[in-house]
Amino acid sequence: MPTQSTYHPPHTITPPIVNLIAQISEVVGRLTVLTDNSKELRLRRINRVRTIRGSLAIEGNNLSEEQITAILDGKRVIAPPREIQEVRNAIAAYERFGSWSVEREADLLEAHSVLMSGLIDEAGVYRHSGVGVIAGERVIHMAPPAKRVSILMQDLFGWLAATDDHPLIASSVFHYEFESIHPFADGNGRMGRLWQTLILNRWNPLFADIPVESLIYEHQEEYYDALQQSTDKADSAPFIGFMLRMILDAVSSATPQVSPQVTPPS
Template sequence: MVGVHAYRWNESIEPRLQQATERMRRLRATKMPAAAVQSLRHWFRIHHTYNSNAIEGNRLTLPETRAVVEDGITIAGKSLKDHFEAVNLAHALDFVEALARRETVLGERDVREMHGIVLRGIDPENAGSYRRINVRIGGTKHVPPEAVRVPEEMRTFGEWLAGAKTEHPVVVCAIAHAWFETIHPFVDGNGRTGRLLANLLLMREHFPAIVLLLEDRARYYAALDVSHSGDITAMVEITLDRLDDSFEEHERAAR
């Protein structure tokens, strides 16, 4: 047991965590041209939006996502929901970036606000509101807490979010991601909100944001599945793998 959470992870990931810290320090010491920073932001916004939505079944391709988000184009033959999901997630990322720069304490309200943006115009009744029904998640034995328990579970989670943490930022990110998905506090949009939250925690500690890829879906779901029993080793590993990708993008831009 560490603090209020009961998560555990394998010590074998320690060297990789230290390596991530080293790369982050080196990256912070590098002066990057403003244009490179802009271009990275741009790249991440489109790739995260496309992949995070695609994991949930959105049918827009990467180029279509770019056209919707950057040019405001509606794609023929694709649903308005697909379109809204892309626009909303890009806006939610802007919100997360702003939140990452602020010195404020993170909490439950920020999570609800993120979710409110994710479902804006798609499901106004549930956007930013905790579920009032009991749910099951397909493909897993894990049963999320009953609806009546959600506000209390989220209060505990919010208090942990707001508190001081001794774990490595990548571990903190994996804990938050796993814990949030275990509660599954919303009717819809939990996956996208969880991935936004994970990135927010990384960015707050000066790590680059990550893009969990559509091709990671099976591995990602398996890692979440194991995490419901308290072991987040697989979640930390997939986070580190994608962090390596992000470091490479940043290091290339810095050169």
């Protein structure tokens, strides 16, 4: 069980954020009703590929949706071995998606072990050295010292277990705080995005198959800007707003188009 914590990540709930939550909730409700079960498996597969491609592309993986689909089908793909391994790991992680609890730190460590297997030596364990986020030649964020990572993550999980925030907010706050702590030697971006999706999935299972990551990839400069703005303000509101806009776009584009019913002439 996560430890009880009095830690409260600073985040302001602005009127635009409230409006976005209302819009997302309305679209999700409509999507839940309109989802056609006969198409569900095919749509899930397409969106899973888009999700994996988007999240890995942000980290520099160049494999296309077609190549990822081929790997998913067990076919041979000619590409850099590391990029193929990243895709295989992501496929394995999403296959385990339903077995992980958002509030279990041990599950997060296991998920990292799956995602980063064969890619780094420290898969599934918190980092043992300092890290920074670099843009070009400039360090834009220095993460907390390695010796503080464990207690910071315990605090974050304690907050997640206790918070009354709407899951749309809680998932975005967790994502921002996770990236700020940068608990792993590598794989922090893909883990933060995975865990936000897991939190959203607990709110509504549709989110397991909504490719939010592909939209983040298309707006990755804004993604990093929102992270930086939140760090500068010591308030994750800019990042929450960005993520909610991406989620709204993702669920809106996933809404099935319903053909109007035509009454045959009598």
